[in-house]
Amino acid sequence: MTTPAIETILTEDRRYPPPEDFAAQANAQPDIYERSFDEFWETEGRERLSWFEPFTQLYEWKPPYAKWFLGGKTNVTYNCVDRHVERGLGDKVAYHWEGEPEGERRDVTFAELQRETTRLANALKTLGVGKGTAVGIYMGMVPEAAIAMLACARIGAPHTVVFGGFSADSLSDRLHDMECEVLITQDEAWRRGTTVPLKRTADEALREAPSVRSVVVLRRTGNDVPMTEGRDFWWHELVEGEPDDPASCPCEPMDSEDLLYLLYTSGTTAKPKGIAHTTAGYLCGVATTHHYIFDVEPDSVYWCAADIGWVTGHSYIVYGPLCNGTTGVLYEGTPDFPDKDRWWEIVERYEVDILYTAPTAIRAHMKWGHEHAEKHDLSSLRLLGSVGEPINPEAWEWYRRHIGGGRTPVVDTWWQTETGMIMISPLPGITTTKPGSATKPFPGVDAAVYDESGNEVGPGGGGYLVLRRPWPAMLRGIYKDDERYAETYWSKYGDVYFAGDGARIDEDGDFWLLGRVDDVMNVSGHRISTIEVESALVDHPRVAEAAVCGRNDAQTGQAIVAYVTLKGGEDGSVEMLEELRNHVARKIGPIAKPANIVFTPELPKTRSGKIMRRLLRDVAEQRTLGDTTTLADPGVVEEIRDRAAAEATEE
Numbered sequence: 218m219t220t221p222a223i224e225t226i227l228t229e230d231r232r233y234p235p236p237e238d239f240a241a242q243a244n245a246q247p248d249i250y251e252r253s254f255d256e257f258w259e260t261e262g263r264e265r266l267s268w269f270e271p272f273t274q275l276y277e278w279k280p281p282y283a284k285w286f287l288g289g290k291t292n293v294t295y296n297c298v299d300r301h302v303e304r305g306l307g308d309k310v311a312y313h314w315e316g317e318p319e320g321e322r323r324d325v326t327f328a329e330l331q332r333e334t335t336r337l338a339n340a341l342k343t344l345g346v347g348k349g350t351a352v353g354i355y356m357g358m359v360p361e362a363a364i365a366m367l368a369c370a371r372i373g374a375p376h377t378v379v380f381g382g383f384s385a386d387s388l389s390d391r392l393h394d395m396e397c398e399v400l401i402t403q404d405e406a407w408r409r410g411t412t413v414p415l416k417r418t419a420d421e422a423l424r425e426a427p428s429v430r431s432v433v434v435l436r437r438t439g440n441d442v443p444m445t446e447g448r449d450f451w452w453h454e455l456v457e458g459e460p461d462d463p464a465s466c467p468c469e470p471m472d473s474e475d476l477l478y479l480l481y482t483s484g485t486t487a488k489p490k491g492i493a494h495t496t497a498g499y500l501c502g503v504a505t506t507h508h509y510i511f512d513v514e515p516d517s518v519y520w521c522a523a524d525i526g527w528v529t530g531h532s533y534i535v536y537g538p539l540c541n542g543t544t545g546v547l548y549e550g551t552p553d554f555p556d557k558d559r560w561w562e563i564v565e566r567y568e569v570d571i572l573y574t575a576p577t578a579i580r581a582h583m584k585w586g587h588e589h590a591e592k593h594d595l596s597s598l599r600l601l602g603s604v605g606e607p608i609n610p611e612a613w614e615w616y617r618r619h620i621g622g623g624r625t626p627v628v629d630t631w632w633q634t635e636t637g638m639i640m641i642s643p644l645p646g647i648t649t650t651k652p653g654s655a656t657k658p659f660p661g662v663d664a665a666v667y668d669e670s671g672n673e674v675g676p677g678g679g680g681y682l683v684l685r686r687p688w689p690a691m692l693r694g695i696y697k698d699d700e701r702y703a704e705t706y707w708s709k710y711g712d713v714y715f716a717g718d719g720a721r722i723d724e725d726g727d728f729w730l731l732g733r734v735d736d737v738m739n740v741s742g743h744r745i746s747t748i749e750v751e752s753a754l755v756d757h758p759r760v761a762e763a764a765v766c767g768r769n770d771a772q773t774g775q776a777i778v779a780y781v782t783l784k785g786g787e788d789g790s791v792e793m794l795e796e797l798r799n800h801v802a803r804k805i806g807p808i809a810k811p812a813n814i815v816f817t818p819e820l821p822k823t824r825s826g827k828i829m830r831r832l833l834r835d836v837a838e839q840r841t842l843g844d845t846t847t848l849a850d851p852g853v854v855e856e857i858r859d860r861a862a863a864e865a866t867e868e
């Protein structure tokens with residue numbers, strides 16, 4: 218018998234069938250799984266989007282490149298904004314915007330979105346921006362960030378949004394790589410009661426990004442920022458006098474395959490990859506998944522609490538929801554400002570019915586305690602979603618119970634910057650969910666688990682997640698790097714997309730995501746995924762968060778090291794350490810018992826909230842730290858390193 222690529226050690230028996238009333242009204246009914254691949258995407262493509270010229274061919278697949286909706290002409294902003302106004306929905310709210318400073322609120326209707334987008338698009342034209350001109354966007358969570366993206370799409374200018382928490386170096390790398398000619402930014406952003414100097418950081422970045430000719434600066438905090446004469450323009454001055462009538466700036470007819478945006482994602486090397494997304498396939502993919510998975514209704518108030526700077530924000534704050542004409546919430550600040558109940562206050566105020574967030578945020582709320590949610594009426598919530606990392610079953614349970622009142626379905630959605638759209642997820646009116654499982658591939662998606670040599674792994678097996686057929690929102694390549702595109706995603710199994718994640722399939726055919734393949738540990742020849750050991754730790758009532766990695770061990774190949782944060786900021790003890798090791802042994806078996814446990818108040822995370830196990834491995838092996846530039850808070854690893862060293866000397 219060959220050793221499986223990844224073994225299954227954690228079992229989870231809880232099951233939640235969809236509530237009957239939810240199932241009866243759901244957008245997705247069981248027959249959706251009977252639709253054929255071609256019919257499904259053909260119909261969604263024709264009916265969900267409005268076309269200037271209809272497409273003549275559904276897709277073309279010349280591995281590793283796909284094209285979708287060939288021959289079609291459309292415009293993303295037309296679909297997301299103009300057509301809703303034309304259908305009489307101009308007064309519908311597109312975004313309830315909530316500023317971080319208390320009391321700052323603004324409702325932006327679809328009609329306003331159309332006017333603002335048109336005005337900015339006209340202004341961008343005066344700066345020489347036209348079809349094909351690359352534009353960088355470096356902003357916080359303000360409505361103008363979405364307006365900037367839509368203004369670019371209106372005139373066919375591809376954008377790259379750079380997350381507002383990124384440094385000058387990260388910004389200049391991206392602007393330089395895409396050869397952006399214009400940058401749209403703001404004076405400063407609000408974050409936890411202080412200001413983030415976006416314009417100053419942009420100025421620093423621009424020294425290394427000579428392609429940028431003009432800078433548009435939104436006034437947000439109103440504090441003084443340096444402006445360079447001839448290069449920098451205030452947004453409000455630039456749009457002054459520009460017409461806001463949509464006919465003054467018609468939506469540019471774009472080919473289905475014209476570039477909509479690049480979004481840079483970091484890989485194993487320092488150079489970020491410019492993931493390319495095009496027009497029609499992307500829009501169809503995000504709008505279709507948004508409609509069925511989040512079960513949006515015409516009067517829904519949907520809140521995706523991600524940042525616009527990540528793909529989640531692109532696909533599920535801006536393009537998917539707007540294409541479906543959905544009312545959304547856009548919140549500028551952090552979840553704990555001024556208090557830890559800020560999110561729940563927002564849910565109550567706007568009567569949010571759909572909330573979509575990340576496991577890292579759910580675990581932070583768990584750590585703070587459910588009493589903050591209890592202060593608010595969350596009965597409007599109908600559906601909860603999770604994305605970004607595998608969700609520990611206990612965090613899933615907590616989310617459903619304390620936020621969803623024990624009634625809402627929870628959809629754990631697996632996807633990537635590269636996939637553009639959700640690929641594996643429950644459909645909330647159909648799927649019996651299991652805490653920790655993303656369950657089934659979306660209709661029209663062909664996902665499977667392969668072993669090392671490319672054989673499909675059946676129910677009960679573990680291995681590598683692959684996608685066997687192209688999908689509309691798939692990346693069209695890595696900008697200016699065909700070789701890296703082929704090498705990263707298509708070299709392991711030939712014409713099958715290798716996602717880089719471990720996964721297992723259970724007896725019901727449900728998928729369980731096991732984290733990045735690089736994170737898998739090998740203990741005495743057993744290939745164990747970090748997420749299962751982490752979930753066993755988080756299952757202990759006093760543990761808020763845990764990260765696990767392997768370190769070299771002369772005897773077992775690798776030994777498991779765990780980094781644990783206790784609830785309520787509690788300190789660890791020798792007794793607690795033993796208790797946790799035994800808890801893991803009981804929950805999943807002695808093989809997974811951590812050799813060491815380091816207690817720490819925080820875990821090292823990327824700015825998007827993913828735990829960086831690579832750095833924890835460096836700490837565990839007492840190596841110099843690798844690249845730390847993507848860390849949200851570099852101080853955290855230093856602290857962990859000190860604690861790990863202290864623990865080593867105590868032994």
Ligand code: WT7
Pocket residue numbers: 482527528529603604605606607608629630631632633634635655716717718730731732733825
């Ligand atoms: C990686 C992609 C997708 C939008 C945000 C992240 C991990 C994402 C899940 C999930 C388990 C997940 C994977 C994936 N991931 N969602 N529901 N369960 N893992 O986009 O930064 O491109 O990251 O995030 O490892 O490959 P991204």
